[in-house]
Amino acid sequence: MKRLILYILAFAGAVIFLVPLLWTVSTALKTRQQIFDMPPTWIPIAYRAPDSSNTMQPVTVVRKIKPPAAEVSLLAGPQLGQTIAVEQSALTIGNGQEYVKLRAPEPVPARIISLFPDGLAVVRFPDAPQNAFMPLTALQSHFAPQWRNFSAAWNSLPLPFHWFLLNTYTITMLNVIGQLLSCSLVAYGFARFRFRGRNALFMLLLSTMMLPAQVTMIPLFIMWSKTRAIDTFIPLTLPSFFATSAFSVFLLRQFFMGLPKELDEAAMIDGCGPLRIWWQILLPLSRPVLITVGVLTFLGSWDDFVGPLIYLDRLRNYTVSVALRIFQDQYGSDYSLIMAAALVHIVPVVILFFIA
Amino acid sequence: MLDQTLETPVTGLTPRAAPLPVWRRRKGRRNAPGPRDRWGYLFIAPWIAGFLIFTAGPMIASIVISFTDYDMKTMRPVGVGNYADLIWRAGPAGGHGDEQFYKSIWNTFFYALFSVPLGLTGSLLLAVLLNQKLKGLSIFRTIYYLPSLVPAVASSLLWIWILQPDSGLLNQALGWLFRHPLAPLHLTPPAWLQNENWSKPSLILMSLWGIGGSRMIIFLAGLQGIGDQYYEAARIDGAGPFRTFRHVTLPLITPVIFFNLVLGIIGAFQAFTQAYIMTGGGPNNSSLLYALLLYQFAFDRLQMGKASAMAWILFLILLIFTLIQFNSSKKWVHYEGADEG
Numbered sequence: 021m022k023r024l025i026l027y028i029l030a031f032a033g034a035v036i037f038l039v040p041l042l043w044t045v046s047t048a049l050k051t052r053q054q055i056f057d058m059p060p061t062w063i064p065i066a067y068r069a070p071d072s073s074n075t076m077q078p079v080t081v082v083r084k085i086k087p088p089a090a091e092v093s094l095l096a097g098p099q100l101g102q103t104i105a106v107e108q109s110a111l112t113i114g115n116g117q118e119y120v121k122l123r124a125p126e127p128v129p130a131r132i133i134s135l136f137p138d139g140l141a142v143v144r145f146p147d148a149p150q151n152a153f154m155p156l157t158a159l160q161s162h163f164a165p166q167w168r169n170f171s172a173a174w175n176s177l178p179l180p181f182h183w184f185l186l187n188t189y190t191i192t193m194l195n196v197i198g199q200l201l202s203c204s205l206v207a208y209g210f211a212r213f214r215f216r217g218r219n220a221l222f223m224l225l226l227s228t229m230m231l232p233a234q235v236t237m238i239p240l241f242i243m244w245s246k247t248r249a250i251d252t253f254i255p256l257t258l259p260s261f262f263a264t265s266a267f268s269v270f271l272l273r274q275f276f277m278g279l280p281k282e283l284d285e286a287a288m289i290d291g292c293g294p295l296r297i298w299w300q301i302l303l304p305l306s307r308p309v310l311i312t313v314g315v316l317t318f319l320g321s322w323d324d325f326v327g328p329l330i331y332l333d334r335l336r337n338y339t340v341s342v343a344l345r346i347f348q349d350q351y352g353s354d355y356s357l358i359m360a361a362a363l364v365h366i367v368p369v370v371i372l373f374f375i376a
Numbered sequence: 377m378l379d380q381t382l383e384t385p386v387t388g389l390t391p392r393a394a395p396l397p398v399w400r401r402r403k404g405r406r407n408a409p410g411p412r413d414r415w416g417y418l419f420i421a422p423w424i425a426g427f428l429i430f431t432a433g434p435m436i437a438s439i440v441i442s443f444t445d446y447d448m449k450t451m452r453p454v455g456v457g458n459y460a461d462l463i464w465r466a467g468p469a470g471g472h473g474d475e476q477f478y479k480s481i482w483n484t485f486f487y488a489l490f491s492v493p494l495g496l497t498g499s500l501l502l503a504v505l506l507n508q509k510l511k512g513l514s515i516f517r518t519i520y521y522l523p524s525l526v527p528a529v530a531s532s533l534l535w536i537w538i539l540q541p542d543s544g545l546l547n548q549a550l551g552w553l554f555r556h557p558l559a560p561l562h563l564t565p566p567a568w569l570q571n572e573n574w575s576k577p578s579l580i581l582m583s584l585w586g587i588g589g590s591r592m593i594i595f596l597a598g599l600q601g602i603g604d605q606y607y608e609a610a611r612i613d614g615a616g617p618f619r620t621f622r623h624v625t626l627p628l629i630t631p632v633i634f635f636n637l638v639l640g641i642i643g644a645f646q647a648f649t650q651a652y653i654m655t656g657g658g659p660n661n662s663s664l665l666y667a668l669l670l671y672q673f674a675f676d677r678l679q680m681g682k683a684s685a686m687a688w689i690l691f692l693i694l695l696i697f698t699l700i701q702f703n704s705s706k707k708w709v710h711y712e713g714a715d716e717g
């Protein structure tokens with residue numbers, strides 16, 4: 021009984037957490053009309069004219085061409101009045117009227133222009149001269165994810181999204197490499213050497229975690245603009261090579277201290293210098309914590325908005341997060357496009373999460 | 377070249393020169409720095425350089441700038457002018473400080489006051505749930521963790537759409553609920569981000585979506601660190617699940633709660649992206665968070681001096697909060713081993 025309640029709670033929680041994400045995916049795949057459906061619908065659908073295939077259509081035979089074919093004029097259906105050629109075997113006679121069994125035609129897509137509460141809709145068919153007014157139930161609905169929302173979103177800024185993805189990826193990878201190298205080096209220094217002032221320096225390092233970024237934000241901006249580094253990736257990547265992530269240093273140091281010191285000593289006896297001990301002994305043994313630090317740095321850098329917002333000016337240098345901001349300005353109410361673009365930002369992180 | 381220098385026995389501990397007795401001696405005096413330990417400075421040098429260039433230097437510069445009027449072109453010393461303008465001098469009536477500044481402080485306190493405790497409680501409850509022996513735990517954990525992976529800009533865009541007053545998912549659900557024949561009250565769903573009274577609750581609500589993230593993982597690690605003997609003792613004493621939680625689990629994870637609380641408050645006071653993307657501070661400054669106003673001062677109005685003064689006021693506020701927490705922690709944070717026996 022108690023376990024049942026726990027399962028219900030866990031399941032309800034999972035639903036609540038997932039709904040916004042599923043809603044994003046669902047919105048990104050819907051037509052512009054469908055996203056405003058009331059009540060909301062989850063499955064992206066599109067409408068078609070009622071199916072006219074495999075139904076018998078009344079016709080008058082215009083003339084018989086070289087058997088076994090005939091030219092007939094349609095008396096009903098969406099192609100009313102048109103003259104088409106059919107095989108004679110498709111013609112049947114019933115109640116003194118000739119019918120033709122049409123092969124399944126291309127379904128005619130229908131676009132809902134407006135929808136009224138009682139289920140009536142103004143519908144436009146591509147070839148029809150005017151809009152039709154009919155109950156929605158008269159139309160055929162089918163599962164139709166609008167993949168082109170993604171291609172539309174991808175190309176709707178002056179530069180395509182892979183440009184921004186590549187920028188973000190470059191910055192992120194430089195940060196990951198920089199933090200991994202510098203933080204592990206510093207952590208090694210703190211973990212394995214007993215120099216004077218070590219503990220005080222380490223406390224200083226930890227206390228920088230509590231320093232609000234706003235305090236250094238403005239002087240750093242001034243510094244980068246005086247060195248003409250604004251609108252380059254330098255302000256967003258160079259600091260990473262100086263072990264600016266105190267938390268990463270802390271994690272790595274804790275891990276290094278857990279590794280037996282005898283390893284270092286054995287290597288030292290074999291003539292290994294301190295730098296080689298770090299590179300060849302400690303780092304290979306620290307895979308799990310290096311992955312953790314790498315993933316955390318990746319997430320933080322991929323997510324970063326304030327940095328690119330402050331330091332990047334031209335669109336060609338934008339990361340995905342600031343490009344999304346421009347996107348929002350231009351396509352504010354086109355939610356299916358915005359959700360498609362947001363997914364472009366989300367998906368790489370989720371993929372990384374499942375790999376790591 | 378560098379390698380060669382490193383290969384030379386700095387320590388004097390090549391096998392030939394220094395046989396075992398040297399090791400033994402060093403083991404006996406672990407705290408005495410040897411000559412090899414000077415290498416430590418070299419290894420932490422990147423951080424020291426980084427700290428000086430990217431933290432300490434800018435901090436000093438920031439203090440100086442906060443006492444000037446600086447628009448990236450000309451710098452003019454104004455003494456405590458920026459602080460005075462913000463705290464007591466400016467304002468429509470010629471006094472009482474900057475109206476937006478106080479509004480942003482109020483907004484940020486309001487935001488932190490709800491998002492931090494609610495978030496911590498939520499994270500803790502999720503962690504407790506995931507600490508039970510349920511099947512499919514890893515699936516649940518993944519699902520709870522997923523929202524915290526969503527980048528801030530993307531999740532802001534997502535929530536703008538969910539909180540959209542007319543066709544947003546939340547209001548459609550609420551509308552259905554409120555119009556239900558069995559609903560006791562006939563309420564109308566709020567306009568969320570577009571309403572002065574609801575914009576802050578919207579940001580808080582959105583922040584709660586991420587409670588399954590790193591904070592929950594830290595709680596979970598704390599819970600898993602509690603030894604079985606405590607639960608065993610509680611069971612023998614006849615305590616039910618709620619009393620066990622109240623008197624065993626809760627006291628034992630107070631260090632983790634403390635850690636999450638300190639970092640949570642610091643994080644909440646720096647919240648920026650959501651407000652910037654979702655509301656821009658509106659309507660009527662109701663969601664103007666402190667970090668957003670600071671950004672506007674610095675990069676929209678180019679009042680670098682005032683923005684730096686705001687940064688230092690933020691620093692002081694956070695310092696006071698952190699000190700209060702550290703002081704009060706003696707009363708409510710239990711460290712295992714410290715109060716045993």
